[in-house]
Amino acid sequence: MADIIEIRGLEKTYDDGFEALKGVDLTIREGEILALLGPNGAGKTTLISAVCGLVTPTGGQVTVGGHDILSDYRAARSLIGLVPQEITIEPFEKVIDTVRFSRGLFGRPRDEVHIERVLRALSLWEKRNNRNTELSGGMKRRILIAKALAHEPKVLFLDEPTAGVDVTLRREMWELVRRLREEGVTIILTTHYIEEAEQMADRIGVIDKGRLLLVEETARLMHKLGRKELVVEIAEPLATVPPALAAHGVTLSDDGCRLIYTFDATAERTGMTRLMADIAEAGLHLRDLSTRQSSLEEVFLRLVDEGAGAMDAAQ
Amino acid sequence: MTARPAHGLNWTSIRAIYKFEMARTLRTLGQSILSPVITTVLYFVVFGGAIGGRIESVEGIAYGSFIVPGLVMLTLLQQAINNAAFGIYFPKFIGTIYELLSAPINFLEIVIGYVGAAATKALGVAVIILVTATFFVELTVMHPVAMLAFLVLTALSFSLLGFILGIWARNFEQLTLVPLLVVTPLVFLGGAFYSIDMLPEGWARITYFNPVLYLISGFRWSFFGVADVAPWISLIAVAGFLAACMGVVWWIFRTGWRIKP
Numbered sequence: 001m002a003d004i005i006e007i008r009g010l011e012k013t014y015d016d017g018f019e020a021l022k023g024v025d026l027t028i029r030e031g032e033i034l035a036l037l038g039p040n041g042a043g044k045t046t047l048i049s050a051v052c053g054l055v056t057p058t059g060g061q062v063t064v065g066g067h068d069i070l071s072d073y074r075a076a077r078s079l080i081g082l083v084p085q086e087i088t089i090e091p092f093e094k095v096i097d098t099v100r101f102s103r104g105l106f107g108r109p110r111d112e113v114h115i116e117r118v119l120r121a122l123s124l125w126e127k128r129n130n131r132n133t134e135l136s137g138g139m140k141r142r143i144l145i146a147k148a149l150a151h152e153p154k155v156l157f158l159d160e161p162t163a164g165v166d167v168t169l170r171r172e173m174w175e176l177v178r179r180l181r182e183e184g185v186t187i188i189l190t191t192h193y194i195e196e197a198e199q200m201a202d203r204i205g206v207i208d209k210g211r212l213l214l215v216e217e218t219a220r221l222m223h224k225l226g227r228k229e230l231v232v233e234i235a236e237p238l239a240t241v242p243p244a245l246a247a248h249g250v251t252l253s254d255d256g257c258r259l260i261y262t263f264d265a266t267a268e269r270t271g272m273t274r275l276m277a278d279i280a281e282a283g284l285h286l287r288d289l290s291t292r293q294s295s296l297e298e299v300f301l302r303l304v305d306e307g308a309g310a311m312d313a314a315q
Numbered sequence: 316m317t318a319r320p321a322h323g324l325n326w327t328s329i330r331a332i333y334k335f336e337m338a339r340t341l342r343t344l345g346q347s348i349l350s351p352v353i354t355t356v357l358y359f360v361v362f363g364g365a366i367g368g369r370i371e372s373v374e375g376i377a378y379g380s381f382i383v384p385g386l387v388m389l390t391l392l393q394q395a396i397n398n399a400a401f402g403i404y405f406p407k408f409i410g411t412i413y414e415l416l417s418a419p420i421n422f423l424e425i426v427i428g429y430v431g432a433a434a435t436k437a438l439g440v441a442v443i444i445l446v447t448a449t450f451f452v453e454l455t456v457m458h459p460v461a462m463l464a465f466l467v468l469t470a471l472s473f474s475l476l477g478f479i480l481g482i483w484a485r486n487f488e489q490l491t492l493v494p495l496l497v498v499t500p501l502v503f504l505g506g507a508f509y510s511i512d513m514l515p516e517g518w519a520r521i522t523y524f525n526p527v528l529y530l531i532s533g534f535r536w537s538f539f540g541v542a543d544v545a546p547w548i549s550l551i552a553v554a555g556f557l558a559a560c561m562g563v564v565w566w567i568f569r570t571g572w573r574i575k576p
Contacts, residue, residue, distance in 0.1 A: 015576065052416075052417040053416050054416045054417060055576050056571055073419065074325070074419040077417060077418060082414075084410070086410055088410030088413060089411065090409070092339075092342060093335075093338070097338065101331055101335045102414065104327055104328065104330065104331025104334070105328050105418045106328070106418050107325045107328045107418075107419055107420070108327070
């Protein structure tokens, strides 16, 4: 896959001295879905804003489709569609006029066929002559997406597309994003929902405190950082973990019926053989065994903690 | 695909902004046109009819006719400033400015779109006021080309001023404060309803520092051929004001002041 966005050493320090981005390097490939994960104030929105022209970077370089976002901003921005986090929309305008305006604003000639296609794809066609204020929150969010797609961008930025959106609409949104990717649109989305990143993204970038901690293929990230849990269900409830098992770091569930052992699935020795032997030695009768991959949420929290720890160590 | 020459303006985008702004005007047609017309009619009734009847003609012109250029200017300034200020402040306020900033357009194109629409609307209202005036007083225009030039230059420069105001304002209070506290007094003290010859010596001298005086004087000259200051000085003053506003807008464009962190 060719690269479509190159970000090199991107920095942004706001006037009040706040360093929102501290030298971010990121390459985005054409046609991929990249999820940017990070806690509030990590710099996700500033990163998107800098690439899209809403914020002037204080350092570094960004190219979109080979065009520098500052010296060649017209060509760079023509390729980009942006869906902001907040629902910001001209209240009294008609839906279809709002979308037409976006296309014109981006310098594209009138194309009613394309406008209709976009509105239909977002189930807004029936509402095209309604005023924006008359529509529900979910529909307003879809208008924002329609506006961003009106000029046929190659890259779509979705800043928290499913924040405050109900489950049905979230599924619809995911479906839409997948469809767009099939059409060859590169998608960069920020999210709080780990599940979302895990479900949708080809690659995941983790941002915290203005730094990109890592970018990795979703599957490999899960594999690399994913811890596994072994749950051993026992026939007779226990009051405490037997000492031989406590040495493995095994914990006991509240009802005393399950022993939980966390291990690194990618390690050469998981310690499972020894554990099973020790369980047998302790004379426990097993009812069931299961293993579970830890969720990205846990992975993410670990990364952020490690990132903070590494930075504390550096200081 | 959409690459355009690096120089030269992106007229498709400018047209989009202009049309969008004009559509906003047309949506509120009643309040945008009715209220200035009613205000003007009231001025004619009060100043032209009630008071004007007791005032001798000013410099040989019936008082009712004499105040027409000042009234038109008053409305033109207010309309130009308010339209442009609100036009750019509103996207800032509701957040839709993100789209302007992310579009492949430069600040000059944004300015042309917004200021062009604000000036168009202000000119439209000014023409309606002029037409309304002909129902009340007799009106002849001695220098129609100069009149048009003054109208257009004033509409443009005060729309630019309004645009700057809209960028500067952080809230609705600031947005309405400047027109109320600065512009309206300047118009009233700029000879909208009198000739500055009627003022005592000291006040007349101070009035020469009021930029609006030159607008009204020049505009009045284009109707009646009489003026407080020479028409060419008026023209230079208007052009100078226009240039000053352009300078400020250019600076905003360079620095991204109050629109782009």
